[in-house]
Amino acid sequence: MKGKSRQDYWKANIRLIATLLVIWFIVSYGFGVLLVEPLNAIHVFGFKLGFWFAQQGAIYAFLVLIVVYAWAMNRLDREYDVEEQ
Amino acid sequence: MDIQLLTYLFVGGSFVLYIAIAIASRVGSTKEFYVAGGGVSPIANGAATAADWMSAASFISMAGIIAYSGYDASVYLMGWTGGYVLLAMLLAPYLRKFGKFTVPDFIGDRYYSNVARTVAVICVIFVSFTYVAGQMRGTGIVFARFLEVDVDIGVAIGMVIVFFYAVLGGMKGITYTQVAQYCVLIFAFTVPAIFLSIMMTGHILPQTGFGATLLDAAGNDTGVYLLTRLDQLVTELGFSAYTSGTKSTIDVFFITAALMCGTAGLPHVIVRFFTVPRVRDARVSAGWALFFIAILYTSAPAVGAFARVNLIETVDNTAYESLPQWFRNWENSGLIAWTDKNADGEVQMSAGDPFQGAPVYTGERGSHGERLLKRPHRQSR
Structure with missing residues (x-):
């Protein structure tokens, strides 16, 4: 692999993880902890x-994050041709 | 057939299954022993990771602590699953790519230093021993309960069984044993959760039953949401509302953070990512693992809430003689106690410590047949 594209691959990797971790923080620490009081004023069913975010929603969001991560990283590997055979 | 015999059959049967798997998948090489030859499918690896990751704490006690502390227990739900996300995104794929079996190997090579490797080995041993101590205690309690032996003997029995199939099958045997364990575990957890949900709310899924309206004894919709009713019940008894908890925001934040960091470093979960053929499969199996974990982790808070409502409604203001059988069973095994403070023969629940620490019994029975307590209770609030 050329040096340029290796750097690009790493940048894309970091960008993906950073985006996902921001969402990770928002759904757990944000909605489940810091903003729990104002959000509790809203009732859904x-x-x-x-409370829902703290005991249910955050877990669903984590699952989506992992699936998106696996899918996006595997695509990135193919794009930059660093896939294992 | 009585329940004791059924228990022996089920537990005995599942151990026969685990050991049969261990024998069937005996290993012949070092790579097979440590990482199952790197040839496990992502779904099987996901199920094995889930069984590995969900320890005695998740399976035996988490729903209980959620029932007891409501929103405060969210730290375990978010902390443990959120830590898994960190592990799967920040640690596992890179270690897997690096191609060594253990974290100390990576540290040693990355920093060109055997001192660093040694420090990492000490850390891993320390972490593992602390973790195994807790797990073994859980195993001991389970064996003690069903074989009716001492907890220490229970621990010894559990260790012998685990040692036997771990040595025999190595990581390969453990992987397939754990796939079987996951199936047993999730079946045992979700079946009661589903039936509780159907009985209390008419919803098949505990995850939606959790936010649904309660049914009355005749099966008619009462129009009152489970959580609304629960908040009302616990506040009437003097506890703080189930859905708001008592811990301060800063406590919840940092306990969650601590649990996340701890989970991200679990050595036995990290090594799981080495048992699949490619990095791509490691990522996919991380997704499967969290899916399998989430089935239990989203059911547990529902079970907690159902149990708390059920506990209060069946026990509070009920005469001791007409309590359900489980109360007597728990009392006999020292898990629950009752003191008739106002001498009316009925159980009244309220907030506050009924006695100091765990119940200590005098060995005598009171006028209603209850076990009398040794330690004097404090003034009730």
């Missing part, structure tokens, strides 16, 4: 929204 029988849930207070903040």
Whole structure:
């Protein structure tokens, strides 16, 4: 692999992880902890929204994050041709 | 058939299964022993990771602590699953790419230093021993309960069984044993959760039943949400509302952070990522693992809430003689105690410490047949 594209690959990798970790922080620490009080004023079905994020929503979001990560990284590997055979 | 015999059959059967798998997948090489020859499929590896990762704490006690502390227990739910995200995105793929089996190997090579490697080995041993101590205690409690032996003997029995199939099958045997364990574990956890949900709310999924309205004894919709009812019940008894908890925001934030960092470093979970053929498969299996974990982790808070409502509604203001059988069973095994402070023969629940520490019994029975307590209780609030 050429030096240029190796750097690009690493940058794209970092950008992806940073984006996902921002979302990771927002759904758990944001919605589940720091903003739990204001969000609890909103009711969705029988849930207070903040409580729902802390006990259900954050876990669903984590699952989506991991799936997106696996999918995006595998695509990136193919794009930059660093896939293992 | 009585319940004791059924328990022996089920537990005995599952151990026979695990050991049969271990024998069937005996290993012949070092690589097979440590990382199952790197040839495990991502879904199987995901299930094995989930079984490995969900320890005694998740399976035996988490729903209980959620039922007990409500929102405060969210730290375990977010902390443990969130830590897994860190592990899967920041640590595991890179270690896997590097191609060594253990974290100390990586540290030693990366920093060209055997001192660094030694420090890492000491850390891993320390982490593992601390972790195994907790797990073994859990194993001991389970064996003690069903074989009716001492906890120490239970720990010894558990260790012998685990040692036997780990030595025999190495990582390969453990991987397939854990796939089987995951199936047993998730079946045992979700079946009661689903039936509780159907009985209390009419929803098949505990995850939606958690936010649904309660049914009355005849099966008619009461129109009151489970969580609303629960908040009302616990506040009437003097506890703080189930959905808001008592810990300060800063406590919740940092306990969650600590649990996340701890989870991200679990050595036995990291090594799981070496058992699949390619990095690509390691990522996919991380996704499967969290999916399998999430099934239990999203059911547990629902079970907690169902159990708390059920506990209060069946126990509070009920005469001791007409309590359900489980109360007597738990009392006999020292998990629960009752003191009749106002001498009316009924159980009244309220917030505050009924006695100091764990219940200590005098060995005598009171006028209603309850086990009398040794330690004097404090003034009730």
